[in-house]
Amino acid sequence: MKIGRIALVSRKLLRHTDGSVITEFALLAPTVMALMLGVFQIGIGMQNYNAMRSIGSDVMRYAVVNYQTGNELSNDQIRFYLRSISIKNPYNLESSRLALSVTSVATPRVADTIEKSVTITYSIPTVLSFIGVDEFPITYRQPLILVKAT
Numbered sequence: 001m002k003i004g005r006i007a008l009v010s011r012k013l014l015r016h017t018d019g020s021v022i023t024e025f026a027l028l029a030p031t032v033m034a035l036m037l038g039v040f041q042i043g044i045g046m047q048n049y050n051a052m053r054s055i056g057s058d059v060m061r062y063a064v065v066n067y068q069t070g071n072e073l074s075n076d077q078i079r080f081y082l083r084s085i086s087i088k089n090p091y092n093l094e095s096s097r098l099a100l101s102v103t104s105v106a107t108p109r110v111a112d113t114i115e116k117s118v119t120i121t122y123s124i125p126t127v128l129s130f131i132g133v134d135e136f137p138i139t140y141r142q143p144l145i146l147v148k149a150t
Helices: 002-015 022-067 075-086
Strands: 098-104 114-124 134-147
Touching: 022 075, 022 114, 022 134, 075 098, 075 114
Parallel strands: none
Antiparallel strands: 098 114, 114 134
């Protein structure tokens, strides 16, 4: 008789599912949250990379127009302009996460031109720090090929 009661209680416990939903949620929630925030993180990275590409185009336009009007810019002037547009609308990159360099190329690819190289590095802020993902830098390089006004 005792064995029958134990079997009956065991069957009731096996069919009892009140706590299973919360247990499954507790097991799967961190993974689902990490996946959702991972997609968000990729979106932030893509937005920042597109901003860097647009900034490179703006700087190229600025330098080309200045050289065509006879105003030769130094690397520092280009870098200053680069920083000033990077931290303002519409790009709004954080100045503390931004590293910029403008260097002159010794032998330009096109004869009778001046070639400079613009490098923009930005550390993407992370939304995944709770799973150990730190900020990561992305880099964009843009050549500037400039023709002096004649």
